[in-house]
Amino acid sequence: VTSILSYEDAVDLRNRYIGKSCSLFYRDDPLKIVRAYKQYMYDDKGNEYLDCINNVAHVGHCHPLVVQSECHQAATLCTNSRFLHDNMLLYAQKLVSLFPPSLSVCFFVNSGSEANDLALQLAQCHTQAGDVITVDDAYHGHLIPLVAISPYKYKQRKFYNKPDWVHVASVPDTYNGRYRRQSDDENTDFGLLYAKEVENIIKNVQIRNRKIAAFIAESLLSCAGQILLPSNYLRNVYQYVREAGGVCIADEVQVGFGRVGTHWWAFQLQGEDVIPDIVTLGKPMGNGHPISAVVTTAAIADSFYKAGGGYFNTFGGNPVSCAIALSVLHVIESEDLMKNAYEVGIYILDLLNQLQIKHEIIGDVRGIGLFIGIELVRDRVTKEPAITEAKTVCDLLKKNFIIVSRDGLHGNILKLKPPMVFTKQNANIFIEKLDNILSNLIL
Ligand code: PMP
Incomplete structure (x- = not known):
């Protein structure tokens, strides 16, 4: 029925x-x-x-291999991640192998929102700073700190006031944004132009004696209108943010797992040398089943641990979720x-x-x-x-x-x-x- x-x-x-x-x-x-x-x-x-x-x-909806692995694991064991379990470990190992070597530690959660929330916690702990730069019209999730960095959401809310730790850079949209391409053969470095705006934001933050913890952006802007970042954008932004002591978060919740065709992760479109410090994953990861993740560097994960940042997530990384996620990767590759x-x-x-x-x-x-x-x-x-x-x-x-x-x-x-x-x-x-x-x- x-x-x-x-x-x-x-x-x-x-x-x-x-x-x-x-x-x-x-x-x-x-x-x-x-x-x-x-x-x-x-x-x-x-x-x-x-x-x-x-x-x-x-x-694909209801892929037989994914459904099969889900049913098999559900009939065998589903418990929290406080026990050793092969599925989580094999998945983490496989997932990390798809990233540049510096991104080597995983945290498993249940939704893109949880992943971005944890990413902010990691960033603020590691940098001992609080301010975050986000991109206009972005959406990063439905939790309180994420609505704050999601202009797409809070602009619709009549009751909302953006907190002062959030700074908004304009959408690097070369069709309809602040700097626009006039013809296809133009030589303007739009990535640099838009990145300079982020540099200015950082300077203004510093003048006010505040410190940047993170820059967060989707590696392709989905909610802002399916926008490709101009080349050189992330390369320059990441440099400015790091010079200011902040870390760089790539939200790959919508655009990750090979959707762009040429690479596993959309940030890789910006060049092999452009590597975020924290990547958040979600939606496609479980083909419809709720599993999400944060992948970060050993240094950031260690800062959190050493600062007493114990982390427990009841459902995150359970054996069923990880069985599903493993089979999703398998299908992407085998098909x-x-x-x-x-x-x-x-x-x-x-x-x-x-x-x-x-x-x-x-x-x-x-x-x-x-x-x-x-x-x-x-x-x-x-x-x-x-x-x-x-x-x-x-x-x-x-x-x-x-x-x-x-x-x-x-x-x-x-x-x-x-x-x-x-x-x-x-x-x-x-x-x-x-x-x-x-x-x-x-x-
Ligand atoms: N980041 C991006 C880019 C998203 O598109 C979404 C969901 N639309 C989220 C984060 C939040 O994910 P979730 O709905 O799984 O909490």
Whole structure:
């Protein structure tokens, strides 16, 4: 049995018993999804939807090997991490092997928020400082200190005042940000320009006798609107932050585990020499099961330990979670999913670039691997966000059995981050439907 409640009862109970603040896709006409497999989701009426957004179902929904390892371990042992267990140790060993050698110590937690919260604790303990620099429109989680470093979230809250330990750098967006590229052959070093802003923030903090503990940024900006960091951005920012005594945190919760196709981690796109001090992982790590992690240097982990930072997390790193996470890594490798992400990503971007020529509303197309953004604008010169149009496009795609979400502060950026098994045929269908919808869109 995959469905117990009727659709109407489900809507009614959701409205009655679940907080309205908890987001629900297509709130006016929500989907009741009852099962999923690979890159497809099925609703209570038996309709099949192409899933273009579930980055959590990284190796495909309900991958048989992942499910099998989960069931097997659940039937054998599930307890906390206060005992030795092979799954955690083998996973930590494997995970660390995918990072540059300096990142060698793991902490296992249950969510991206917990990972970022622990990252802040580690940073503040190691540096004996408190101030944090974050990037505008970022989202790093739902815990109190994370809302503070998540302008994407707190800007929507009428009751919120940003605490004074938080400093916000502008989004290094070369399409619609403070410094913009005018033509493709421009030689401006946008990474440096935007990094200089972080340097200024640091100077202002120091003038006020405060100290920087950390800089935190996603290695590709997802919530801010699927933005690729300009090259040289992290290299320079990390240098300024370290010179000021701070540490650098890369939030790879959305973009890690090979989504970019060329590398395991998106920070690696900025160059082999660009290495954070703390990396946070989540969403895709357990293919839908809650497991997350912090990976850091031995020095930072030791500082925390020596300062009395005992750490216990009831569910973090339990044998079932680690069995699942191990099989996710196995599937990424054995099915060559990074290569697929790379190839299908190029294919989609190419098709989108062709659509952009045809449809004025597509202001920008960007991305890498299976992490792609399509910015819809009312006017290519003013770049006025096409907010209602983006919502209409998503609603119409849903009517065409394609699930796509929107992001960015204004919600005008269509966001693609499908399971890594997404194919070129899937891309063709998405593009064909999008093309039809945009051709008939009344502006
Ligand atoms: N960081 C980023 C970049 C995220 O996208 C999210 C979740 N959207 C989080 C952290 C928080 O993760 P979680 O919802 O698992 O707490």
